[in-house]
Amino acid sequence: KNQVEQSPQSLIILEGKNCTLQCNYTVSPFSNLRWYKQDTGRGPVSLTIMTFSENTKSNGRYTATLDADTKQSSLHITASQLSDSASYICVVSASNDYKLSFGAGTTVTVRA
Amino acid sequence: GAVVSQHPSRVICKSGTSVKIECRSLDFQATTMFWYRQFPKQSLMLMATSNEGSKATYEQGVEKDKFLINHASLTLSTLTVTSAHPEDSSFYICSARRQGSTGELFFGEGSRLTVL
Numbered sequence: 001k002n003q004v005e006q007s008p009q010s011l012i013i014l015e016g017k018n019c020t021l022q023c024n025y026t027v028s029p030f031s032n033l034r035w036y037k038q039d040t041g042r043g044p045v046s047l048t049i050m051t052f053s054e055n056t057k058s059n060g061r062y063t064a065t066l067d068a069d070t071k072q073s074s075l076h077i078t079a080s081q082l083s084d085s086a087s088y089i090c091v092v093s094a095s096n097d098y099k100l101s102f103g104a105g106t107t108v109t110v111r112a
Numbered sequence: 113g114a115v116v117s118q119h120p121s122r123v124i125c126k127s128g129t130s131v132k133i134e135c136r137s138l139d140f141q142a143t144t145m146f147w148y149r150q151f152p153k154q155s156l157m158l159m160a161t162s163n164e165g166s167k168a169t170y171e172q173g174v175e176k177d178k179f180l181i182n183h184a185s186l187t188l189s190t191l192t193v194t195s196a197h198p199e200d201s202s203f204y205i206c207s208a209r210r211q212g213s214t215g216e217l218f219f220g221e222g223s224r225l226t227v228l
Contacts, residue, residue, distance in 0.1 A: 034217070043118070043205050043219035044156070089155060091217075100146075100217070104155045 003027045004092050006103035013080055013110055021106045023073040023090035031095035035064050035075045038087045038105070047075070047088075080110045115139055116208045118220035125196055126228055132192045133223045135206030141186040142208035147179070150203040150222075162189040196227045 004025045013019045025033070032051045036044035048057045048064040050073070057064050061078045077084055090103040115138040125131050135145055143164045148156040160181050161169045168181035178200075180192040189208075193200050205222040 036219070041203070041222070041224070043116075043207075043221045046216070046218070049216060087155075100158070102155050102158070107153070 002104070003101040004090055004103040006088075006090050006106050008106060009104070010107040010109070013108070015080060015082060015110055015112050017080055019077050019080060019108065021075040021077075021088050021090075021108070023075070023092075023103055025071050025073070025090075025092045025101070025103075027071075027092040027094050027101050029095045030068060030071075031093040033064075033066055033073050034091045034093070035062070035073075036089045036091060038089060040086070044089055077108070080108075082110050082112060084108060085110045116142075116206065116218045116220040118206055118223050120223060121221060122224045122226075124226045124228065127197050128195055130192055130194045131196055131225060132190055133204055133206075133225075135189045135191070135208070135220050137187045137208040137210075137218070140208075140210050142189075143186060143211065144209045145183060145189040146207045146209075146217075147181060147189070147191050148205045148207070150205060156205060159191075193225065196225070198227045201225055201227045 007022045034049045035047040038044040047059050047062050050057050050066045052068050063076045066073045087105040087107050089105045092101045117136045119134045145162040147159045149159050150156050158171050159174045162181045162183040164183045164186050170176045183189040203222050206220045207217050210216045
């Protein structure tokens with residue numbers, strides 16, 4: 001079973017609207033959680049990286065939250081733009097061996 | 113920001129030939145690099161972890177004789193797909209870990225392999 005579960009699998013939103021992506025994990029012991037954006041046919045690009053002590057981190061219109069107690073993270077996209085259409089991947093790192101666990105990603109489609 | 117470069121970005125080859133993909137960290141040293149494979153509409157699948165100066169660690173189910181990995185320097189790792197077949201056609205991505213407390217990870221742009 002995958003140690004990182006993302007939801008929804010995909011979503012479609014209208015330009016200008018907000019959306020929230022979820023990431024639940026069972027990786028333990030926890031080191032950090034990262035959100036990446038991957039455009040089709042490109043490599044992933046880092047959006048945020050959060051450690052145990054961080055609850056919220058923003059990068060422009062992207063805001064990530066982390067609840068290490070419930071092992072949940074979210075990525076909120078504000079005022080979506082067409083360029084936000086991409087796959088968003090949650091990656092969790094274990095502190096004992098730094099091995100990375102990847103979520104299956106959420107595909108976001110922003111329509112005009 | 114840190115940059116990881118992959119080359120080539122696209123390659124088409126005949127069945128039975130070998131293909132080499134390079135992954136370079138351009139402005140930092142990476143003692144650890146990772147190689148992934150990604151099928152359409154699926155997430156990245158880790159193939160192997162490449163450590164500078166030592167043998168790569170392969171994930172279960174990945175044939176080490178099929179996918180040869182060499183990490184000869186702190187800025188370069190190569191993946192060679194030997195005797196490629198059409199089922200090896202995929203998107204191959206590398207990443208490099210920057211040394212630090214969080215071990216930030218940077219991805220290359222990926223290499224699209226098509227085996228005819």
